[in-house]
Amino acid sequence: MLRDYQPADADAVRRVALAAFAQFEQDYSDWPTFMANVAKITELSRTGEIGVAEDGGEIVGAVAYIGPRQPKAAFFDPAWPIIRMLVVDPSARGKGIGRQLTEECVRRAERDQSPVIALHTTTIMTVALPMYLRVGFAKVREAPDISGVPYAVYVKRLD
Numbered sequence: 001m002l003r004d005y006q007p008a009d010a011d012a013v014r015r016v017a018l019a020a021f022a023q024f025e026q027d028y029s030d031w032p033t034f035m036a037n038v039a040k041i042t043e044l045s046r047t048g049e050i051g052v053a054e055d056g057g058e059i060v061g062a063v064a065y066i067g068p069r070q071p072k073a074a075f076f077d078p079a080w081p082i083i084r085m086l087v088v089d090p091s092a093r094g095k096g097i098g099r100q101l102t103e104e105c106v107r108r109a110e111r112d113q114s115p116v117i118a119l120h121t122t123t124i125m126t127v128a129l130p131m132y133l134r135v136g137f138a139k140v141r142e143a144p145d146i147s148g149v150p151y152a153v154y155v156k157r158l159d
Contacts, residue, residue, distance in 0.1 A: 002104055005050035005062070010042045012059040013052060013087075017041045020087035027124050029148035041085045047071050048084065051104050053097045060092035063101040065108045075143045075153060076118055081109040083119040086128065098131055106135075106156065115159040122151045132156075 005013065017038050028034045044050060044064035053061035064084040066072050076082055083105045088097045109117040120143045121129050137154040145151060 001054045002051055002100060003054065005042070005045055005052050007045075009052055009059060013042055013050070013062045014039050016059055016062055016089045017085060017087045019089050023090070024124060024149075027149050028146070031147070034147050038085070041087070044084055049108065051101060053088070053092075053101055055092055055095070055097075059089075061086075061088040061097040061101055063087070063105060065105045067108070067112050068114050073120075073143075075120070075141070079114075080116055080118045080155070081105075081112055081114050083117065086119075093127065098128060099135065102132065102135060106158065110158055116155050116157055118153060118155045120151050120153050122146075122149050124149060 018035060021035065021038050025031050041062065044066065047070045048064045048066035050062055050064050052059050063086040066082045066084055068079050068081050072078065072082055083102065086098055086101055106117055119132065119137065121132065123129060132154055137156045139152050140155045141153050143151040143153050
């Protein structure tokens with residue numbers, strides 16, 4: 001079940017985010033700083049909308065949708081809505097939760113009458129990146145590295 005984030009969800013969403021990224025510890029050169037930033041996922045609710053996925057009453061996934069014209073990294077077009085911090089608890093993977101969260105962000109971009117939606121990710125995300133490509137995202141340019149890991153910007157046309 002997908003629903004909107006509530007402040008009472010903060011601890012569970014942070015736990016899921018930290019668990020989701022734990023497998024990449026060896027990839028990032030500044031792991032403590034990277035994980036401190038991951039733990040700030042709920043702060044995205046200040047400028048965006050966070051959706052959460054529940055399974056059996058437990059939060060197992062989350063994603064932030066940052067709408068058009070909301071503050072975002074300079075490598076994104078300011079007019080684009082973007083997907084940020086899509087996370088799925090490792091114990092809940094393989095159930096289509098990431099795809100459902102992505103599709104919810106696409107619905108919100110369509111609600112906002114945007115012709116595109118964007119995100120940035122990296123090739124080390126060997127589950128997320130192929131899923132994004134399957135649902136229609138295409139690489140448009142490189143993005144700055146994060147702690148030594150190369151990232152790129154991907155866009156899905158909605159019109």
